Amino acid sequence: MIYFYAGTLFLLLFSFFKDKQKTRQALKIAWKKFAHIAPGFVMVLILMAAVLTALPEHVIARVLGNGQVWISVATAALIGSVTLMPGFIVFPLCGLLLKQGISYMVLSAFTTTLMMVGVITFPVEKAYFGTRVTLIRNAFSFLTALIVTLATGFFFGELGQ
Amino acid sequence: MKKKIRIIAAAGFILFLGLSYLMNFAPGEEMGRKIWLFTLDMIKILLCAFILIGLFEVWVKKETVEKHLGEGSLSMGYIWALLLAGTTVGGLYVAFPVAHSLYKKGAKLSVIFTYISAAAVFRVPMAVFEASFMGLKFTAIRFSVSLPLILLSSILLGAYLKKKDYSIRDGEIYQKR
Secondary structure (H helix, E strand, O other): OHHHHHHHHHHHHHHHHHOHHHHHHHHHHHHHHHHHHHHHHHHHHHHHHHHHHHOOHHHHHHHHOOOOHHHHHHHHHHHHHHOOOOHHHHHHHHHHHHHOOOOHHHHHHHHHHHHHOOOOOHHHHHHHHOHHHHHHHHHHHHHHHHHHHHHHHHHOOOOOO | OHHHHHHHHHHHHHHHHHHHHHOOOHHHHHHHHHHHHHHHHHHHHHHHHHHHHHHHHHHOOHHHHHHHHOHHHOHHHHHHHHHHHHOOOOOHHHHHHHHHHHHHOOOOHHHHHHHHHHHHHOOHHHHHHHHHHHOHHHHHHHHHHHHHHHHHHHHHHHHHHHHOOOOOOOOHHHHOO
């Protein structure tokens, strides 16, 4: 993260010394674009907090570890699709679940849908690309996540259970 | 009209959070705390992301993007998309505005979709973090299985939309002004 800030700052200063006018224009564009999409982000944040309050981590852990692999995979994919979590929460949680004996396949379904399928980010995605494209992209992503899940199960030898 | 509803909804929500704190309603308090936490996390990333988008829009020429990511770019366009995705921070919500700017500068649809999906899965800092918790094998399987699927679905989606003569208009948010 610190490199990201440093890089941005460096580019901004570099741009400023090269052409003040253009840099001012860049910042103007940045602000305008941000202001346009901000309502969408507010919506995403509210949805995210609502879902995570309704489904706190210990509930997710209980649901994913119910013993029946296929039901767990299905719920994991479902929860992953409708949730959005920052990476610093997801992977420590999954590492913990792994130690508790939850299969790789279930965690793969959970994390892959979490990353690729965005039900919560729908307001933002729709604003940029329209409803139809957003629906198609998410459907493809869900399918991809399912195939990744099956592959994970296959390579970890969990399919036959 | 739509704006009015939005403002009323937002005011209602803030009222709900405020009342939750006053009356010690635990789920409301928890939601407020989470929103605050996520907002901080998101703002930090979005601030830099939008500054970079602004710089990109004023400095990078349309021809450059067209040449490397546009219709004539063939396979190199996808490689650029993957590299760009690897260095993206944040997640999908950062990838959308970046992809939109790239598209406006002349990148083709299939490259855009490759970038978005890849930015969801292949971000390098996240992958390192992931592998440290889940093991390298887990991450390697995810990468190698999803990569061809992402490319395939992006190319299919791009071709389908091209046939339908679709173009990404400025989304409804932009249209209003």
